[in-house]
Amino acid sequence: xxxxxxxxxxxxxxxxxxxxxxxxxxxxxxxxxxxxxxxxxxxxxxxxxxxxxxxxxxxxxxxxxxxxxxxxxxxxxxxxxxxxxxxxxxxxxxxxxxxxxxxxxxxxxxxxx
Amino acid sequence: xxxxxxxxxxxxxxxxxxxxxxxxxxxxxxxxxxxxxxxxxxxxxxxxxxxxxxxxxxxxxxxxxxxxxxxxxxxxxxxxxxxxxxxxxxxxxxxxxxxxxxxxxxxxxxxxx
Numbered sequence: 001x002x003x004x005x006x007x008x009x010x011x012x013x014x015x016x017x018x019x020x021x022x023x024x025x026x027x028x029x030x031x032x033x034x035x036x037x038x039x040x041x042x043x044x045x046x047x048x049x050x051x052x053x054x055x056x057x058x059x060x061x062x063x064x065x066x067x068x069x070x071x072x073x074x075x076x077x078x079x080x081x082x083x084x085x086x087x088x089x090x091x092x093x094x095x096x097x098x099x100x101x102x103x104x105x106x107x108x109x110x111x112x113x
Numbered sequence: 114x115x116x117x118x119x120x121x122x123x124x125x126x127x128x129x130x131x132x133x134x135x136x137x138x139x140x141x142x143x144x145x146x147x148x149x150x151x152x153x154x155x156x157x158x159x160x161x162x163x164x165x166x167x168x169x170x171x172x173x174x175x176x177x178x179x180x181x182x183x184x185x186x187x188x189x190x191x192x193x194x195x196x197x198x199x200x201x202x203x204x205x206x207x208x209x210x211x212x213x214x215x216x217x218x219x220x221x222x223x224x225x226x
Binding site: 003008020032042043044046051088101 | 146150153155156157201216217219
């Protein structure tokens, strides 16, 4: 059973629309949640982090966390072609002695001009 | 500029050969990680180290070895025992406490000749 699940996509949205990316996780006591953006052939870059239930906004990006339902989502408003990338969801472990993250396989987003 | 430097960018391995991937950081981070990414997949943890002279196996450590003799450096050796080494290798680092925000190097793409 995968620990972090994402729809692989591609998710295709027109320019200017809202892109909604979803992620579910299996470890109920996970504490930290991250969204990374990865352009083709490049390394992941952090775009959002969230630690408590609710919404967190940063510019065009909003992360949403619902620990009871074990899902975290990323909304991208006013999507731009430059947002076309793979978005990786990462979850912080229950075991605080292990400082690594568990990554989903990513959702590929395509923003159509 | 602070950051994580991985070298080389591209590496080719002959059958039966050991190769070493370099990872250096000047962020003064204590924790460092090695991940492997296969096409269309998420990141899988190979090894991680929270302090100098200490490291732990991740989910796919077989066929790999690491050392952590200096805080700044965490080299990864892909041994001949790793039968399918072709992948994108990513090094990351983070602070040892607080939210486990990980920052990535640019990656090394390893192929087998």
